[in-house]
Amino acid sequence: MKNILTFGEILVRLSSNQGKRLSEANTLHVNYGGAEANVAVSLAQYGYRTSIFSRIPDHEISKGILHYLKGYDVNTNLIQLKGTRIGTYYLEVGAGNRSSKVIYDRAHTSITELTPEDLDYETIFKDQELLHVTGITPALSDNLVQVTECLFKEAKARGILISFDFNYRAKLWSKETAGQVFKRLLSYVDICSCAELDFIHLLGYEQESERLSYPERLTTYYKKLSKEYDNIAVLFSTKRENLSASTNQLTGYFYTKGQLYESPLFSIDHIIDRVGGGDAFVSGVLHGYLSNWNEQNIIDFATAASVLKHTILGDANIVTEEEVNNMLNNGSQINR
């Protein structure tokens, strides 16, 4: 079993019932999310000792967050209780031909006030073997760009693996700023999640010819990036076909040592909750990679894990390794 640290904002999510517009909702479901919290929860279900480094205010709503994380075996000792706001987002759950809608209310939150002075590296990195951060964290404030870089540098120095998921959010910052920051961060990264549009919009790559298949184009981008940053050992991403808000198709790609591995195409019908699907995928890859599985197993497992997430209400993928493998092998029988 390995110790894993994630760093990012923990969010309160308030979602309407299916079929209800947010503007008509008179009850909202409460869940907790945030990309890095989602990864910490998912990896804890696979048996890792996970912690999240974050900051939230010291009040009742935070208690719910701590209850949630501890209940799912995430260590909360590194969460600082300070500041005045928790990041919140409203989710209008789509269905059929109406897509989901997210309204962020995450300005001025506690974590955005975190500065490099708040970092006690000894405590934070004690016994950690991997650090996972997504591009949402530096998007939240200038402070957090600095803090992320400090953490990456220090982790590197201590021989801790660094995992980075681009997770670009247009509602939080511009493509230009994000690209500049990501380029600096990439020089520390060992494990990296990014896809075609990230290369084109953020890293400034030319789009490869559409006559090439998607896997061919992706291989080209991944090759190029691996050359530029030879610290990056593995790259991965999914390709999603949106047939409707309820029906998607998903394929996973995993690249290492010049070779791209592709999962089967999964048909996802009757989607319950698509949010966190990317985090479930990243968690699956990290689990497979840290377990030294062969590449095809890694990408099949990670994509299946992501598919399974779509059937669970809430941001986090509350499933065990055994359940993911059952789904991969057996499909959808009642077990009795």
Next chain:
Amino acid sequence: MKNILTFGEILVRLSSNQGKRLSEANTLHVNYGGAEANVAVSLAQYGYRTSIFSRIPDHEISKGILHYLKGYDVNTNLIQLKGTRIGTYYLEVGAGNRSSKVIYDRAHTSITELTPEDLDYETIFKDQELLHVTGITPALSDNLVQVTECLFKEAKARGILISFDFNYRAKLWSKETAGQVFKRLLSYVDICSCAELDFIHLLGYEQESERLSYPERLTTYYKKLSKEYDNIAVLFSTKRENLSASTNQLTGYFYTKGQLYESPLFSIDHIIDRVGGGDAFVSGVLHGYLSNWNEQNIIDFATAASVLKHTILGDANIVTEEEVNNMLNNGSQINR
């Protein structure tokens, strides 16, 4: 922005949860509907100043109706608070291979007692530019046949556009009576929604040869009717394929000046609520027509609007023009 008047009964709808038979329901969802109210609500979301002329009793349940309509920007000043019954219907929401079931409880309602003496044309038609009524209204009582005719005649005299949706309901009256009334009403109509079965069952047309495609047959009917009633400027309808109560396909048709325009075929999966889909379609056509869009845009928009309605619980299509266009152009992404 234009002023629009609709005339018809406002209904209380009581619906069971999905998967529950009405006979087992111990809670029911309350919504408000009625074809003309639905059109008034939808057009208000597109920015029109809409009013509904109707009658409901003066009690608590009516308050809920007024709250609902005002909250969605429908002017309720023309609603008379009089009489003793509100039209009510029970909806057993279908799913998969079980179709929805409607039980009407709308006899003896307040609106059925409305007579031509109750009509104060000055107040009713003040500043109106279009009047919309469906075939349900005259189906409710003999009084309402008279009232509808009076309103049509007076609207015509004042140069107000008249929109009519056949909306034949077999549970309310016979095909014969409906046909006779509709024929009289049609001589006032500018804008008209009706489909193949209406021509055959209500207007007594011969069915065109099945060797003709549906659009070809429809063109024939529409041509014929346009000749008979040269006051009718545009005709339109949808064709629905019921794969199951959860999965449908929908195509829209719009006819004007001898030419039929056809929308793409929309696949609708994971239907939340099909009721009001026709009213959403009519509202979309009226919006496009009053905005002088080109014909293809009108029918694409109206059909997409109807498709979107299927994803919302309740009779009315609570969506903006921008949301319909997003769906037409982008499909079902999470927007964040």
Next chain:
Amino acid sequence: MKNILTFGEILVRLSSNQGKRLSEANTLHVNYGGAEANVAVSLAQYGYRTSIFSRIPDHEISKGILHYLKGYDVNTNLIQLKGTRIGTYYLEVGAGNRSSKVIYDRAHTSITELTPEDLDYETIFKDQELLHVTGITPALSDNLVQVTECLFKEAKARGILISFDFNYRAKLWSKETAGQVFKRLLSYVDICSCAELDFIHLLGYEQESERLSYPERLTTYYKKLSKEYDNIAVLFSTKRENLSASTNQLTGYFYTKGQLYESPLFSIDHIIDRVGGGDAFVSGVLHGYLSNWNEQNIIDFATAASVLKHTILGDANIVTEEEVNNMLNNGSQINR
């Protein structure tokens, strides 16, 4: 109208909301089930006078069971109120790519303590014309193996038809024991539900060549069994394709006098609740058989009944003969 008796355990079912893992559920839906209760309820909706012979404790939860059965016209006079436990099962309702999960809590229940001494044949069999039992009943305890045999023997002696559904449950007993018991029971049976895997795993048949189609293989098994047990007049089963927990395909097979009849293949989308689908099928076959319908009608009706069950929350198929036929003939229109 005929009198029908079933014998088996009545279960309390506690199920989570769709999208919720059982481990996160803070409310559970209460329904009542048990294969033989489900058949009794379904047949009562078709107009039969049904009774269930069973045993449950004498307390508040049992009151709910009695209310449920009486409310759906099942006679409860043969239910003994004795012992201390009610069989319970937890159902995690699957969706899309996540299958449903059942956790049984049915050891040491009241019915398992029933012995042949508790049987008052005069009362139990008074006016009965058919006895239905599934393989779950003898699986529950050694006592119940004995009791089932005693009932079969006595029913036979009284000229009462005997219907048996294999319903093998791996969580309750081994294939070996089940096979031995079933072989003894089969010598009393007139009407029998079993499928390919039952023949191979329980009766020890060789699997027929995969080059034969499924109907061909099934015909071979059924022929063989009919020869071995010439008391068996009809055999039937369904074949299910699990595309996902929400989307299945179902075909029904009915065999009699050397001939296999096959229903159309039904596509089932947006499944609400798959539990009890088999019991709905058996009930449909029993209704058709007792009504002397022709074979094709029997299998079409029974399979359609099973399909309809998938749209209803709860174990039992609360539909009328008319509703099944409507579905067979008309598909999924709103009826208004």
Next chain:
Amino acid sequence: MKNILTFGEILVRLSSNQGKRLSEANTLHVNYGGAEANVAVSLAQYGYRTSIFSRIPDHEISKGILHYLKGYDVNTNLIQLKGTRIGTYYLEVGAGNRSSKVIYDRAHTSITELTPEDLDYETIFKDQELLHVTGITPALSDNLVQVTECLFKEAKARGILISFDFNYRAKLWSKETAGQVFKRLLSYVDICSCAELDFIHLLGYEQESERLSYPERLTTYYKKLSKEYDNIAVLFSTKRENLSASTNQLTGYFYTKGQLYESPLFSIDHIIDRVGGGDAFVSGVLHGYLSNWNEQNIIDFATAASVLKHTILGDANIVTEEEVNNMLNNGSQINR
């Protein structure tokens, strides 16, 4: 065990959640009620074979009514499925200083069309020993005045006991008409529920001096009525103090052979649902009277039964004799 018949309308009740105005409700609770149905249900819980004679339409909502009554052991064979409307009422559940509000929607219902020609006395009265009706039934239509009289006359002729509860409803008819009808009906009645205001407003009695205590005044009225109608064997009623919608005080009075018996004063706090409290009281009196209990036991039991009703959501008093007695004797312990 005795056979008891009640005659009256069965109502669908739609109630808001506590704290919600009806005009804001987006879900409503479904229960079934009607004074005579409530009495039939309550007496069935005490072990009587009860039936209700009534009429409701033949559709899905009626199925729910039949399920409810059968589930609580009320025989529904005398319910005619005919006509088009079910009586419905909306209940805004009060709390604290806001009283409950009832909106009736019960004009033109099936039962109001019942005429003396629809009465098959042999079937209706077979094996009955007591007939219970309240003043609501003749209030519903002129037809029902006639039908009630016919039933009273015929019951009398057959030696069946007649129980009558005044239950005057100002929303249904005037005091004058009610008084005239009640005076005619009283000449058949053996067992009668009425209180001070009934004497003054309906029977035209002078109010007794306020210097007399309530029990003294009531004794005077009861004496007088007993003289006038010597067929009346027992008279009874409750006196309620409304401290708030959540807190009441209740005392029961039972009069027979010149003597008034008074229950203790019960304090009722945290009222869940007051509707049906009177019917629970009447049921308690009928049970005690038919069981030949002594007078003090009768009135204590009946008042305690009514008190218990206030703790149960829904119109009917779903409690056993044992539970009423436990409450009388032990108050409110957890039993474990």
Next chain:
Amino acid sequence: MKNILTFGEILVRLSSNQGKRLSEANTLHVNYGGAEANVAVSLAQYGYRTSIFSRIPDHEISKGILHYLKGYDVNTNLIQLKGTRIGTYYLEVGAGNRSSKVIYDRAHTSITELTPEDLDYETIFKDQELLHVTGITPALSDNLVQVTECLFKEAKARGILISFDFNYRAKLWSKETAGQVFKRLLSYVDICSCAELDFIHLLGYEQESERLSYPERLTTYYKKLSKEYDNIAVLFSTKRENLSASTNQLTGYFYTKGQLYESPLFSIDHIIDRVGGGDAFVSGVLHGYLSNWNEQNIIDFATAASVLKHTILGDANIVTEEEVNNMLNNGSQINR
């Protein structure tokens, strides 16, 4: 009918179910509040043409706010759609011996960015006859102190009545700052709500001797303030006894021309929602005052209105004048 303007923040309120801690809540009820919105809604139910001047962002959640206000007849034309945050608060609903808890999340909200430059007096004050603001508004930002003063000055100049409710919130600002601001504002005020602690903590008055009764002390404070600010025509407040979170006692006081008027003491049991009780009281006073009722009627009505508010879930007092008077006169009967 009069035109009334209020000015203040509109809040989203998220509240847990009774008996649930906020930290365990998995659903929250959505309501809308804010002291000035509550007053606008309540006065609209009494028949006034009310408007609220405010600012909220332009997104889905704001749509819900607009729907709510329009549905309750509050004009929303003066609400500016600008900025990024809506004020939010979490409410843990207390019960019995556990008090309610409020967590504010209202920093950096849209309204706090409003400046005097944003004020278009012509539009804002068109046809207004009274302006109501509470002390919460200037507490929100320095900008809003300025804006409030500007509005008061301009209203005064236009002869518009000014109503001010102290509504001191310790979570928003210090007593010192509040006191200084309030003193400046008071010189414009005609109608003023404040109580003993306001005088002592905010205005720096000495506490009057405890040997004086509360009404006597209050009279002294009111006299003094009336002398200091002879523009203030009426003063009023309530005194609340907290027996528990579910049981309170409330008395209202109204002072004018040297005379204090006192309502009866109201016992409030089974409190559903205490929030907004003060706003309901102020609304009642304003209604009585603008209607020129006599003083005792004003204070009885206003206090009864406040009491009624405690029975309704949500911040606003959705009751009519008739309902308040019914409660005053009749207590808690079911009306049927």
Next chain:
Amino acid sequence: MKNILTFGEILVRLSSNQGKRLSEANTLHVNYGGAEANVAVSLAQYGYRTSIFSRIPDHEISKGILHYLKGYDVNTNLIQLKGTRIGTYYLEVGAGNRSSKVIYDRAHTSITELTPEDLDYETIFKDQELLHVTGITPALSDNLVQVTECLFKEAKARGILISFDFNYRAKLWSKETAGQVFKRLLSYVDICSCAELDFIHLLGYEQESERLSYPERLTTYYKKLSKEYDNIAVLFSTKRENLSASTNQLTGYFYTKGQLYESPLFSIDHIIDRVGGGDAFVSGVLHGYLSNWNEQNIIDFATAASVLKHTILGDANIVTEEEVNNMLNNGSQINR
């Protein structure tokens, strides 16, 4: 901070909504309880490092239990995942004059199969400073009598404090057997919760004269027991007055060194959930005792803690020390 161990069964509790009989419930609330789990949870909220030693099966429902305990900071490492049944109980939540009802379904559960061989003392007692058990644990099986004695003996040997709560449950065993077992266990106990009826029914004491006040009688019993078992340092209990299921009065008593301390009498109105009130009281006493508070503070705090528990749905007292003290000092204000 101290380390505390409890030993006992963890229960799944399924409770109906207020106002619903268990027999009508179609949803049940899921909570987790068990006296010793409740104490572990409550003490964890006061800051202790608590663990529970128990056994539950290895399946989905147990996952919910572990999530719950970990989320509330209870160490679950000593919980063995073995056996087949979880103890379950159904709770019909009473209200007003109807008391709550508990139905146990806890025979044959995992923990009853625990034997002394399963005890690894080193692991179990590592770092523990206090062991708490209630009389429910030995009531569950003969095995558990033995196991409890072994644990008490071993704890004693290790100098760990032993806390014992009589918690006699008539549904689990006879008074005689319980008395014999408790007498043996008492010789190890340091801290003991028992009340008058325990002395009389279980320990065979004579009832003291009713002319003595309750505190006087209790002092006599406590003195006597302290003499018999001089190992017992403190004794305590509550006295409850059941005015109704919604309204109680509670007084706490704490005895040490010959002296009885009495809390104020607390009025508890609008009870949400009384279950676990005793465990909340014991937790409060343990916290005060381990914190060396003075005796009056201990009993006031513990009784207030118990009172607060009545306002929270679920078995455990999810409150902090600060919240209990706030309630003691301030009553029920909204804090904003």
